Amino acid sequence: MTDTGFSPERIDTGKPHSARMYDWFLDGKDHYPVDAEAAEAVLRLFPDVKDSAWANREFMQRAARFVARQGVDQFLDVGTGIPTEPNLHQVVQEVTPSARVVYADNDPIVLRHAEALLRGxxxxxxxxxHADVREPEQIVEYAREHLDLTRPVGLSLIALLPFVTDEQDPYGIVRTLLDPLPSGSFLTLSHGGTELFEPEVWERIDAVYRAGGTAVRLRxxxxxxxxxxxxxxxxPGVVQATHWRPEPDMxxxxDQPVYVGVARKP
Known part of the structure; x- marks a missing residue:
């Protein structure tokens, strides 16, 4: 089931989009020349960017599996992005075949892949x-239609919050998403870290994203x-991505400049 609220024909192919650049970093095929050009500019500034993207993706998979093994069988993934298998629902449904997953994203190109996201x-x-994390109340209300919010939910915010500026109150947004979730729910989160980048390098990377109309913040x-x-x-708490419960087949x-963590709501 989808609730898009947006026509895919309105995709803006004239500006790079962070989700499509991320697809390029993951060696995907679902981006446009303008996205590839911007991503290549980032690669020149940060040669390990593809490894960082993969480390982030692999963390999501390990964390989702971990949360599912805690008995959680409902998930809300905000900032889904373009599907790169295995997707979150594929990971958690390997643990619990009856698991339910609600995906939310504001990039209309993801609509073209809704069928893949919905095939579990x-x-x-x-x-x-189709929703923006800056409107968390809308996401919560939609989740209520598909998830039982009287039982624990795994909330996933992977590589999303760097695109929420301080003025947009990222901490308040996370609270709004978490508040309706009951005890026993989990928050999984990843975020680029200021201490892990050379300031002058990050300033130049930020300029690439800004040229596409996207503000990016490290924290x-x-x-x-x-x-x-x-x-x-x-x-092990909030650590760099490859340090969070590493597995032999990673x-x-x-080390990558991405902080990650998983926490339980008491």
Missing amino acids: TPEGRTAYL SHAGVVRFFDGLELCE RVRT
């Missing part, structure tokens, strides 16, 4: 909403930890 196990259920380790205020951080094992 026969026992489970997936749904997709300090303390700033990322703050997103988990009031929650119980799971071991594609990327080197």
Whole structure:
């Protein structure tokens, strides 16, 4: 089931989009020349950007599996992006075939892939909403139609909050998404860290995104930890992506400038 509220024909192919650039970093095929050009500019400034994208993606998969193994069978993934298999629903439905997943994203190109996002196990259920994280109340109301918010939910915010500026109140947005979720729910989050980039390099990367009309913010380790205020951080806490419960078959094992964490709502 989808609730798009947007016509894919209105996709702006004249400006690079962060989700499509991310697809390029992951060696995907669902981007336009303008996205590839911007992504290549970032690659020249930050040669490890593809490894960082993959490390972030692999963290999502490990974290989703971890949360599912805690008995959570409902997930809300905001900032879904263009599907790169395995998607979150495929990971959690391997653990619990009846798991339900609601995806939300504001990039209309993701609509073209809604069918892939919505194809899960026969026992489970997936749904997709075209929505912006800056309107968290809309996301919560849609989630209520597909998830039982009296039972724990896994909220996933992967590589999303750097695109929410301080003026847009990222901490308030996370609270709004978390508040309706009951005890036993989990927050999974990843975010680029200020301490992990050379300032002059990041300024030039930021200029590439700004040229496409997207403001990007890194945050300090303390700033990322703050997103988990009031929650119980799971071991090993907020760490760099490849340090979070590493597994032998990880594609990327080197340190990457991305902080990640998973926490339980008491």
